[in-house]
Every structure is written in structure tokens, then in C-alpha cells.
Amino acid sequence: MPVITSPQEFNTEDLYVDLLPVLGRRFYLKVEGFNFAGSVKLKAAAAMVQAAERAGRLSEDSVLVESSSGNLGVALSVIAADKGYRFVCVTDNRCNLATRRMMEALGTEVYTVTRPAEEGGFLAARFDHVRALCASDPGYVWLNQHANPYNWRAHQDTTAPAIARQFPNLDVLFVGAGTTGTLMGCARYFRESGRPVTVVAVDTVGSVTFGGPAQPRMVPGLGAGVRPELLDASYVDDVVMVSEPETVRACRRLAAVGFLFGGSTGTVVAGARRWLDAHRPGEELTAVAIAPDLGERYLDTVYQESWVRDVYGDAELEDRDDVEYRRRLTESMA
Template identity: 75%
Template sequence: MPVITSPQEFNVEDLYVDLAPVFDRRLFLKCEGFNFAGSIKLKAAASMVEAAERAGRLVPGSTLVESSSGNLGIALSIIAASRGYGFVCVTDSRCNLTTRQLMESLGSTVHVIAEPDRDGGFLGARINYVRALCASDSKYVWLNQYANPDNWGAHFRTTAPAIAQRFPDLDVLFVGAGTTGTLMGCARYFHEAGRKVRIVAVDSVGSVTFGGPPSPRMIPGLGTSVRPQLLDESYVDDVVHVEEPDTIRICHQLARKGFLFGGSTGTVLSGALSWLDEHADGKDITAVAIAPDLGERYLDTLYQRNWLQDIYGDHVVAAIDAPDAYDALAR
């Protein structure tokens, strides 16, 4: 049992769920939510904060400011509280109430953007607010998760090597695309290691990350309305886009088996299953999908029937109640 003095020191790195009994596929889910932040974002947050401290950008009296749909905001709230910094999270109306309350409980300030930017959507509006805040006072320090190489560096040093060690015969790795920090860190690692692992990025329909047309998205986490500066598509072999009802379907199917995961995880798994159905049916391959988050923060959205009905309609609620929800929403 470890003994720690700061919350970012604890993270369960080597926990996988064998999904064969659920989906009849040789697919392993790397669970990244078992830390004090409840998501994979704790790694990137710690990496970026430590680099800013080494560079002298973060000093006593500094206040961190970052745009986040939720998970990175929680991770930075925890680290800021632990290290004595202020933190302002700039989010938007899609951020779960539970997530906002958690950040505020940790002493952070949460600023909610109500109107999207005409060209950059909610993300563009959030970034504009962050820039204005930093210009107003030198105490504000923006880590900029969308362009900060210490974001992907965290996964290059930790997430990818852990997967490589556990699965020396890995054929395919499925990674969700948000800021693309996890995606780029893992993809660069396997490329530089000379491992012939197929890297499949999973994105949300409505995201512009890989050049698709923008459209409204209600589930926070994956997808962007501004292309991330970190993204280098030369490291990505395939891209799968997932509709939000498919995310919901997978989350509820896993919950029926006792596994409560978040929206980002549901999106990644939906994309992974879709890719495997198309490319690997009947083939003996080893595949891993990275689960960025757990499900408790989605209890008032993804797992709340009134919310689902209001946003997506009766057919989505009816589909998750079907005996075989995996097929019901796919039809």
C-alpha cells in the first residue's frame, strides 16, 4: 500500500478489463480513472504544471487558468490546491454540474461561457476568454493543453510504455481524440519504439479535429471545435467518428455488467467495436482501448433518463432498455 503526500502521486497504471465476455471481441480496456482526479487527465496536468515550475513560469502567488470541458479542470484543481496555486477553469454550459461543483469544492473558480464563438464554437470562446484574462494580469498562467508538448509527453513517458510492457503482441490501439495529448503521446512512443501497432483515433461526430464539419455536441470530453495544435496526423493510421447515441448505448451496456464508465470511454469503445467489426472480424488480433474516465460524473446526464429523453428523444431511451442494446441503437 503506497504512502503519499500529494494527490498526483497516486495512479493505478496497470488495470485492464477483458471485454470479451461483454462484446465477444479480443479487446482490453485500460482503465485510467483510478486516481484522485478520476481521469487520465491527472497525468497531463501534473506534467504541464511541473514543467511550468521548472521553467519559472509558475511561482508562489500564481493563478493557473485553463480551458477545460471538465476532466482536466478537476485534475488542475487538485494539483493547484495541493501546491497552493489559484485556479480558474474556463468551461461552457455542457460541463456537468457535478464537475463544476467538484472544482469549486477544491477552491477553484469556474467561469462558464454561455455563448459559442461564431467561428470557433464554445472552445474558441473559452480560449478567447483565457487569453483576455492572462492579458489583464501577469499572475495568470495558461498552460494551454491544446499546444503544450508536456501534455503528450506525459503519455509518451507513462501510458504508452505501460501498454507496451503489458501487451508485447499488441496489434491495435484505440485512443480518444480531445486535445490529442494521449493520442500523440502513445502514437509517438510506438513509432519511435519501432513497434508495428496500428493507431486508431476515435473522435466524436461534430468535431473538427480531423477535418469534419462542425455540429453541436452535448457530451463533453472528446472532440473539438478548434483543431488542436498538438495533432500530427502522420502518426495516426485510422480515424473513427462516433455518434453520441452510440456513446450512450455502450455506456449503458457496460453499466449493466457492473462497469460504470464516462462518456469519453463510451465513445472510444464504440469506435473500437465499429473498427473491429469492419477490419478484424474473425481475425485473431490483440487490441487495447484506453478508457479516459469513470461514470460517476455523468449520473445527471448520460445515466439520467429525463436528460437523455430531452436531448436525444424517446427512441434513444427505448433503445437502451432493449434486451440487446448493442444492436438496438445500431439499427
């Protein structure tokens, strides 16, 4: 029985879901949401705070400040509450209401940016506000998850080795791209270990991370309006771009069999399914995807019928692939 004194000491590292009943082919989802922050971001948050403490950047009078669409903000809220730091999270109006309330319950001051910048959208506007705060008072400490190397090092040291131990014959790994911390940490680990693993990044349509045109995005989590400084695309073997309606359909397909995952997870699952169908149809291989978050924070958006219809319209709710999934599932069970 684990006994802990700090919330960041606990994380379930070895839980996987086999999505055969959902996708009609064997495919493993590494579930990262079972910790006190509810997402994979707790690892990066803990690593960045510890590095800042070791470097002497943080003292008892410091004020942590960070730009986040949600999950990293919650993770830092958990750690700040535990360590007694004041924390200001700069987010925007796409942040889920449940996420904002969770951060506030943990003592975080949440500042919501309501107008996007002309270039870089809401992310650039959030950066501008963070920079203004830091310029106004030297007591503010910006960890900057988009440029901080301890973001990706956390996953090079923990997430990727855990997958490698569980799946010594891993063929393909799917990782969502937000700040690209998880992506870069895992990609670097497998490249530098010499294992022949194909690393596929999954991004959302409207994100500029891999050079696509910027478009409005309503589901927080993956994607970026400003190319992340952490990204080194030479480590990435392929990229899949997923539309938000695809994300919604994937989330609902998972929920229909009892797995309530978040928007980032739905995006990764949708992208992985499409890549496997296009590049490895009918092929037996070991494929793993990282599920960054759980679904409770998306109940008012992705899982809310009226919100989805208002944002995407009725046509986008139709699961056009459902018949094909059911056919493959029946064949695989035969």
C-alpha cells in the same frame, strides 16, 4: 502499501478490463480513472505544471488559468490545491454539474461561458476568455493543454510504455481524441519504438479535429470545435467517428454488467467495437483501448433517462446491435 503526500503521486497504471462479456470478443480496456482526479488527465496536468515550475513561469503569486470541459479542470484543481496555487477554470455550460462542484470543492474558481463563438463554438469562446484574463494581468499563467507539448509527452513517458510492457504483442490501440495529448503521446511512442501497432483515433461526430463539419455536441470530453495544435495526423493510422447516441448506448451496455464509465470511455468503446467489426471480423488479435474516465460525473446526463430522451429522443435509445452482440457472445462462450 503505498504511502503518499501529494494526490498526483498515486495512479493505478496496470488495471485492464477484458470486454469479452460485453462485446463478444476479447478486447482490453486500460482503466485510467483510479486516481484522485478520476481521469487520465492527471498525468498531463502534473507534467504541464512541473514543466512550468522548472521554467520559472509559476511562482507562489501566479494564478493558473485553463480552458477545460471537465476532466483536465478537475486534475488541475487537485494539483493547485496541493501546491497552493489559485486556479481559474474556464468551462462552458456543457460541463457536468458534478464536475463543476468538484472543482469548486477543491478551491477552484469556475467561470462558465454561456455563448459559443461564431467560429469555433464554445471552445473558441473559452479561449477568448482565457486570453482576456491573461491580457488583463501578467500573473495569470495559461498552461494551454491544447498546445502544450508536455500534454503528449506525459503519455509518451508513462501511458504508452505501460501498455507496451503489459501487451508485447499489441496489434491495435484505440485512443480518444480531445486535445489529442493522449493520442499523440501513445502514437509517437509506438511509431518511434518501431513496433507495428495500428493506432486508431476515436473522435465524436461534430468535432472538427479530423476535418469533419462542426455540429453541436452535448457530452463533454472528446472532440473539439477548434483543431488541436498538438495533432500530427501522420502518426494516426485510422479514425473512427462516433455519434453521441452511440456513446450513450456503449456507456449503458458497460453499466449493465457493472462497469460505470464516463462519456469519453463510452465513445472509445463504441468506436473500437465498430472498427474491429469492420476491419478485423472474427480475427483473433490483441486490441487495447484507453478508458479516460469513470462514470460518476455523468449521472445527471448520460445515465439520466430524462436528459437523454430530451437531447436525443426515444429512437436513439434503442440498442439496435444488442441481438447481434448476444449472438456473438453465445458463440464465443460455446
